[in-house]
Amino acid sequence: MSEVFSILEYAFFRNALVAALLTSLLAAMVGTYIVSRKIVFISGGITHASFGGIGMAYFFGLNPLVGAAIFAIFSATGIEWISQKGKVREDSAIAILWSLGMALGIIFVFMTPGYTPNLMSFLFGSILSVGKAELYLLLVFFVLTLMFFIIFFRPVVYTAFDPEFARIMGIPVAFFRYTMSVIIAVAIVISIRTVGIILVLSLFTIPQITAMLFTRDFAKIIPLAALWGTLGSLSGLFFSYFFNIPSGAAIIFFLTIQFLILKGFVMARDFFRRDEKVLE
Amino acid sequence: MSKPLAILENVTTGYFSEVVLKNVNLEIFPNDFVGVIGPNGGGKTTMIKVLLGILPLFKGKVTFPQGKLNMGYLPQISQIDKSFPITVRDLVGSGLKAEKSWFPHLTSKQKTLVNKMLDEAGLISLASKPIGELSGGQTQKAFLCRALINEPQLLILDEPNTFVDKGFEQELYRWLKELNKKMAILLVSHDIGTISPMVKTIACVNGTLHYHPSNQLTEDLLKVYNCPVDIIAHGPLPHRVLKEH
Numbered sequence: 001m002s003e004v005f006s007i008l009e010y011a012f013f014r015n016a017l018v019a020a021l022l023t024s025l026l027a028a029m030v031g032t033y034i035v036s037r038k039i040v041f042i043s044g045g046i047t048h049a050s051f052g053g054i055g056m057a058y059f060f061g062l063n064p065l066v067g068a069a070i071f072a073i074f075s076a077t078g079i080e081w082i083s084q085k086g087k088v089r090e091d092s093a094i095a096i097l098w099s100l101g102m103a104l105g106i107i108f109v110f111m112t113p114g115y116t117p118n119l120m121s122f123l124f125g126s127i128l129s130v131g132k133a134e135l136y137l138l139l140v141f142f143v144l145t146l147m148f149f150i151i152f153f154r155p156v157v158y159t160a161f162d163p164e165f166a167r168i169m170g171i172p173v174a175f176f177r178y179t180m181s182v183i184i185a186v187a188i189v190i191s192i193r194t195v196g197i198i199l200v201l202s203l204f205t206i207p208q209i210t211a212m213l214f215t216r217d218f219a220k221i222i223p224l225a226a227l228w229g230t231l232g233s234l235s236g237l238f239f240s241y242f243f244n245i246p247s248g249a250a251i252i253f254f255l256t257i258q259f260l261i262l263k264g265f266v267m268a269r270d271f272f273r274r275d276e277k278v279l280e
Numbered sequence: 281m282s283k284p285l286a287i288l289e290n291v292t293t294g295y296f297s298e299v300v301l302k303n304v305n306l307e308i309f310p311n312d313f314v315g316v317i318g319p320n321g322g323g324k325t326t327m328i329k330v331l332l333g334i335l336p337l338f339k340g341k342v343t344f345p346q347g348k349l350n351m352g353y354l355p356q357i358s359q360i361d362k363s364f365p366i367t368v369r370d371l372v373g374s375g376l377k378a379e380k381s382w383f384p385h386l387t388s389k390q391k392t393l394v395n396k397m398l399d400e401a402g403l404i405s406l407a408s409k410p411i412g413e414l415s416g417g418q419t420q421k422a423f424l425c426r427a428l429i430n431e432p433q434l435l436i437l438d439e440p441n442t443f444v445d446k447g448f449e450q451e452l453y454r455w456l457k458e459l460n461k462k463m464a465i466l467l468v469s470h471d472i473g474t475i476s477p478m479v480k481t482i483a484c485v486n487g488t489l490h491y492h493p494s495n496q497l498t499e500d501l502l503k504v505y506n507c508p509v510d511i512i513a514h515g516p517l518p519h520r521v522l523k524e525h
Contacts, residue, residue: 216365216410
């Protein structure tokens with residue numbers, strides 16, 4: 001146990017803990033929207049498209065996070081626009097965006113002279129090297145998203161659930177759908193630091209699916225997903241430190257194990273309940 | 281006769297470049313009960329969207345002589361994602377407008393209203409359940425509550441008799457008859473036979489609209505509807521005689 005406390009003396013590990021905590025809380029809100037609206041695949045497209053922005057930023061010597069954010073926001077609002085027009089096969093469009101983003105990223109990184117040391121960290125995350133500035137950015141965005149969800153909870157849920165009816169009720173549907181697209185894009189890009197492009201989407205889905213074992217109420221999924229997300233990512237982080245494995249992979253592994261254990265528990269509970277009912 | 285609630289004049293509309301409705305004229309009066317029939321793809325739902333003001337017109341206009349019309353809308357349930365994590369209570373609450381747009385939460389008075397509505401519809405015990413756990417009839421009822429919670433002047437129902445059993449259908453029709461005393465109703469159905477005995481007038485939509493000022497189905501009307509179709513004979517019990525075509 002003393003070993004656990006001793007690593008808290010390291011600033012880099014404290015930063016990593018705060019990053020994991022904030023990312024989990026952010027992903028709990030945004031991920032619940034993604035899972036409820038069934039736009040996991042769209043979010044995957046946005047995530048991978050952002051790699052194009054990272055590559056381009058490297059090539060032009062800019063901050064990769066900015067490049068990723070620009071690409072992500074454009075692809076997220078673009079997909080929202082396509083889906084509102086409804087004339088294009090949305091899934092095919094996403095597949096193109098997905099691979100085009102990755103291709104662009106690889107081309108630009110390849111063309112960039114010299115060594116690009118951080119490329120792997122974008123693919124698989126590097127939570128242990130998160131700096132103070134990034135933490136503040138994460139904190140500010142988390143607080144803004146939280147406020148948006150608290151104030152506009154009803155229109156956010158209703159425009160996701162039944163946009164046509166929301167429009168009839170006079171809710172500015174396009175505003176809320178596009179704002180949510182931007183929030184999704186930025187949340188994903190900010191979280192790439194924690195677990196990397198390849199694994200980031202699981203932070204936005206596994207805690208929600210775990211929460212949905214217990215509730216089917218949007219408002220209750222968020223706090224439950226925050227609980228399971230935080231628990232999984234913090235245990236993953238500690239585990240990765242002590243066993244010296246990549247933290248992103250360890251976090252996803254813990255989130256999944258946690259889901260499977262709880263799923264088993266719920267199945268067993270339902271099984272015995274059914275048994276009781278039969279015996280009555 | 282009082283002024284109409286809504287007037288559609290020479291309305292032509294559709295999606296993208298495709299024209300679905302052409303030169304449609306319709307007047308809806310208070311306490312009307314209009315049954316809208318017509319083949320699939322004939323433009324029934326499109327006409328509803330015109331009334332609700334969520335589809336731009338290519339031509340013509342929609343006016344509300346009595347001022348802004350408060351409409352309640354029951355969409356086709358097949359258009360709804362029933363696995364969405366929303367409770368029955370929140371669903372019905374979505375039919376209420378927030379009083380403050382900068383903090384659009386329901387007031388406690390509005391929450392009481394939702395509970396009262398659910399209680400009257402016999403859904404109060406299901407209030408905290410997600411909509412995915414409801415039966416077909418319960419789902420229609422919950423969506424009907426959402427349409428009614430604002431006390432509309434015009435209730436618009438798109439295929440309310442799908443995914444429900446006959447027992448619920450009868451209950452629904454009794455309910456609608458009661459509601460018709462307070463509001464105008466526009467009911468869309470592909471099932472011409474079952475809606476005919478309860479409505480006051482029939483409108484047939486098939487690209488264009490044919491208005492029929494009674495609820496008797498005639499040869500002319502059915503020509504528009506296209507064969508094959510059930511012909512209804514009116515009597516104490518709704519029953520159908522299938523005509524030879």
